[in-house]
Amino acid sequence: MTHYEHPTRLLVATDCIIFGFDGESLKLLLVKRNFAPERGKWSLMGGFVHENEDLEDGAKRILYELTGLENIYVEQLKSFGEVKRDPVERTISVAFSALINIHDHDEDSVKAHNAVWISLKDKPKLIFDHDKMVDLALEQLRYKAALHPIGFELLPEKFSIPQLHKLYEAIYDRELDRRNFSRKILSTKLLMDTGEKNEQSATKKAILYRLDKERYADKFHSFWHFMPDPVM
Amino acid sequence: MTHYEHPTRLLVATDCIIFGFDGESLKLLLVKRNFAPERGKWSLMGGFVHENEDLEDGAKRILYELTGLENIYVEQLKSFGEVKRDPVERTISVAFSALINIHDHDEDSVKAHNAVWISLKDKPKLIFDHDKMVDLALEQLRYKAALHPIGFELLPEKFSIPQLHKLYEAIYDRELDRRNFSRKILSTKLLMDTGEKNEQSATKKAILYRLDKERYADKFHSFWHFMPDPVM
DNA sequence: GCAAAAGTGTTAAAGCTACACCCATGT
DNA sequence: ACATGGGTGTAGCTTTAACACTTTTGC
Numbered sequence: 001m002t003h004y005e006h007p008t009r010l011l012v013a014t015d016c017i018i019f020g021f022d023g024e025s026l027k028l029l030l031v032k033r034n035f036a037p038e039r040g041k042w043s044l045m046g047g048f049v050h051e052n053e054d055l056e057d058g059a060k061r062i063l064y065e066l067t068g069l070e071n072i073y074v075e076q077l078k079s080f081g082e083v084k085r086d087p088v089e090r091t092i093s094v095a096f097s098a099l100i101n102i103h104d105h106d107e108d109s110v111k112a113h114n115a116v117w118i119s120l121k122d123k124p125k126l127i128f129d130h131d132k133m134v135d136l137a138l139e140q141l142r143y144k145a146a147l148h149p150i151g152f153e154l155l156p157e158k159f160s161i162p163q164l165h166k167l168y169e170a171i172y173d174r175e176l177d178r179r180n181f182s183r184k185i186l187s188t189k190l191l192m193d194t195g196e197k198n199e200q201s202a203t204k205k206a207i208l209y210r211l212d213k214e215r216y217a218d219k220f221h222s223f224w225h226f227m228p229d230p231v232m
Numbered sequence: 233m234t235h236y237e238h239p240t241r242l243l244v245a246t247d248c249i250i251f252g253f254d255g256e257s258l259k260l261l262l263v264k265r266n267f268a269p270e271r272g273k274w275s276l277m278g279g280f281v282h283e284n285e286d287l288e289d290g291a292k293r294i295l296y297e298l299t300g301l302e303n304i305y306v307e308q309l310k311s312f313g314e315v316k317r318d319p320v321e322r323t324i325s326v327a328f329s330a331l332i333n334i335h336d337h338d339e340d341s342v343k344a345h346n347a348v349w350i351s352l353k354d355k356p357k358l359i360f361d362h363d364k365m366v367d368l369a370l371e372q373l374r375y376k377a378a379l380h381p382i383g384f385e386l387l388p389e390k391f392s393i394p395q396l397h398k399l400y401e402a403i404y405d406r407e408l409d410r411r412n413f414s415r416k417i418l419s420t421k422l423l424m425d426t427g428e429k430n431e432q433s434a435t436k437k438a439i440l441y442r443l444d445k446e447r448y449a450d451k452f453h454s455f456w457h458f459m460p461d462p463v464m
Numbered sequence: 465g466c467a468a469a470a471g472t473g474t475t476a477a478a479g480c481t482a483c484a485c486c487c488a489t490g491t
Numbered sequence: 492a493c494a495t496g497g498g499t500g501t502a503g504c505t506t507t508a509a510c511a512c513t514t515t516t517g518c
Contacts, residue, residue, distance in 0.1 A: 008283045009241035012313075012324055051240045051322070055313030079311045079326050080245075081287030090283070092244055092324070094311050162470070180508065182471075203469040204515040394497070412481065413499075435496040436488040471514070478507070487498070 002033055013058045015046035015130065017137035018067075020102030021154040023073055023163065026170040027102065027117045028134065030126070034114050037088055038127040044134075045115065046093065059096040066113050068106030073099045076104070078080040079138055085129050086149065095133045097140060099153035147180040149190055152211050159205035160198050161185060190215050243323040246291045247278035247362065249309065249369035250299075252334030252349055255395065257400040259334065259349040260366065261298070262358070266346055269320055270359040275345040275349065276366070278325065291328040298345050300338030305331045305385040307368055317361050327365045329372060332387035377403055381422055384443050392430050392438035393417060422447050 018029035030042050045066050049058040053145070056074060063072050071106070077095040085091070102117065111115075120138070125131060144152050151167050161182050169176055185191065192212045197205035262274050264294035268422050277298050280292040283285060290304060309327040317323070325364065334349065342348075349355070352370070377383050383399050384391070393414050401408055424444045429437035 002417075007243055007321075008280060010244045010281070010283075011239055012242045012244065048240060049242070049313070049324075052315055054315055055311060055324070076310055078308055079287060081281070081326070083284055089239075092281075092287070092326075094313070094324075160470090161491075174499060177509070178470090179472080179510090184507095187255055203467080204471080206470060392497085409482070410497085411483085411499080416480090433496075434490060435494085436498080437498060465497105469515085471512105473512075474510080476509090477509100478505100480505075482504090483501085484499080485493095485498105487496105489495085489497100491492105491494090491500090 008095050011086075011089055011090050011101070012049045012055075013046050013093045014049060014055065015044040015080075015093050015133060016059055016063055016066075016074075016095055016096050016098050017044060017134055018063070018098045018100060018140065019154060020100055021167050021170060022102050022117070023166065024170070025119045025121065026167075027114055027119050028123060028196070029110070030118050030124070031103075031113060031115045032064050033127070039066060042124045043127045044095075044130045045113070051096075055094050056096070059094075059098075063100075064107060066115060067100065067104075069100060069104060069108045073150070075140075079216065080129050080133065082129065093129075093133075095137070097137045099141075099150065101154065101156055103156070119216055130168060137210055142171060149188070149216060158196065158208040158210055160208055161191075163198075234334070243318075243321055244281045244287075245278050245282060245323050245325045245336070246287060246294060246328055247276040247312075247325050247365060248278060248291055248295055248298075248306075248328050248330050249366055250295070250330045251369070251373065251386060252332055253399050253402060255398065256402070257351045257353065258399075259351050260355060261342070261347055262338075262350050262356075263345060263347045264358070273359050274356045275359045276327075276362045277345070281326075287326050288328070291326070291330070295330055295332075298341060298347060299332065299336075300341045301332060301336055307372075309365070309372060312361055312365065314361065325361075325365075327369070329369045331373075331382065333386065333388055335388070353434060374403060381420070381443070381448060388443050390428065390440040390442055392440055393423075394438050395430075424451055 020027045020029060020159065029045065031045050033039050033041055033043055045062060046064045047065075048056070049055060050061075053061065056076065059074055059076075062069070063074070064070055075097045077097050079094045081092045081094055083090055085093070123134065126134065141150075145168070151164060151171070154167060162178070164173060164185065165176065165178050165181050168181065190212055191209035193207045194210050196208045198208055199205060252259045252261060261277065263277050265271050265273055265275055277294060279290070279294045281287060281295075282293075285293070288308065291306055291308075292302070292304065295306070304432065307329045311324055311326045313324045315322055317325070320402060355366065356456055358366065363455050373382075377400070383396060386399060387395060394410070396417065397408065397410050399415050400413065422444055423441035426440045426442050428440045430440055
C-alpha cells in the first residue's frame, strides 16, 4: 500500500448538534431550510470545511455565524461517511456536539438563519442522517454528563443546585432524588459558593454557585458517578 | 448559508489503531514504512477512502488487507483534520480502533506489509499525528473497557478468568486484586461456563468461559463498574 | 400562618476492599 | 509433598438509596 496512490477527494462538511436548556427542557437549535436540497425540511446547522481550516475551527465558524458566540463548548462526535448519505454528492460529515447557554445567543442571527430552539421531545424528523446524529449526541451527552462535569456549559455562569438538578433530570428524562443529587454534587467540591442567592425565586432563594475552574481542570479526567446505575 | 457553495474536496483517509493481547502485554500492530513519505519510520496502518466505500468499510478493507481477518471489532475513534497534519497534501484522517485476537491474523500478510506487533511500552515515535491517535485510542479503550464488556474481543473465544484478569491489568497498567476482579466479572452473568478447562496450564486448570451473546447484546449499553475508582 | 421550594439529616442495604484459606495439578 | 496458580469466603468499611424533617420566602 503506497501513500497517495488513488487520490480521490471528497466533500467534507461539519454538522452541529446544538444543545440548550431553558430551565425546563433540553432543546436543540434546528434550521428550517430555505435552500436546496430538501428545502422546507428541518436539519442541523452545517457547512463545508474550508481548505485552510481545521475541522473544529470549521464547526466553530459555523456556530459563530449562527449564534454570534465564540468560545462555545464543542466536542467532536463522530464522522458520518455512508456513500449515499447525501443524495447530491458524496459528502463526509464530521458531527460536532455543542453545549451553549440558551440565553446568550444572538437572536437576530438565529432568525436570519431560519433557526429555532425546539424541545427534544418535539423534534421533527430531520434530513439525511441527522436524526442519527442527534440520537448519538444525546447518548454521548448522557454518557459524558454522568461521569464528567460538563452540564455546567448549559447553564449561566452562576447557577443554583436546583437548576443543575432540573438540567440533569432533563438530560436523562427521569426523576432524580434532589437531596441525594445535591449531596453528590457538593461532595465533588467542584462548586464555589458565590455568596449570592437566586433573587428570582418566589420562595426560598437558592444559593448560587460557580464552577471552580481550577478543580475543574484537575478533575476533568476523573470519573463522576452522578447517576444511579444503570444510566443507559 | 447555502449548500454546495464552495465545494472544496479533500483527501480522506482512515488510520487504524490495532490492539492485540498476547497474554502478557497489550500490543499494537505498527507498520515500518517502505514507501514515501517518511520512509523508514513507523506509522499506523492506513489508506485512502475509496469513492464508493463507507468509512467503516474502508477501515475494514485496510484491516483485511493487513491481517486477513474479517468481522473485526472496529470502532470509530475520531477524525483528525488539522490543516498541516500531513505535509504532502491536506488529508482528513478518520481514526479507527480495532481489537483483534493476536493469534488469529495471517502472518504472511502482516510480514508483506512490513508490520510488527509491538508492546505499548516499547512504542516508537510514529509519523504525523499518529502518536496522538494512539494516546486517544488507549484512553478510549480504558474508558470503555471499564464500563462495557469489550475486552473479550482481544481474547480467544474461550478464555479463563485469569486470562481476562491479566488483560485488564495490561489495559490499565496496574495491579487488580484477582479475587475481587473475578467476583465482579462473574456477577455480571455475562460469562457462560463451557465445561472445558484450560489444558495448557501447568498447575490447576482454569475454567474456560464463553461470552453469553444474548446477554451481551442486552447489556451492551449498560454501565459496568469493573475498575476501582478512579480509573483515570 | 400557609404553601412552596431549598437545605440538612438519618438509616438500612448494597457494594467494595483487603484480606485468608482451600483446591487441583505437575514435578 | 510441595510449589504454583485457580477458586471461594468473610469482615469492615464506604457509598448509595430512600426516606423525614427544618428553614426561608411571598402572599
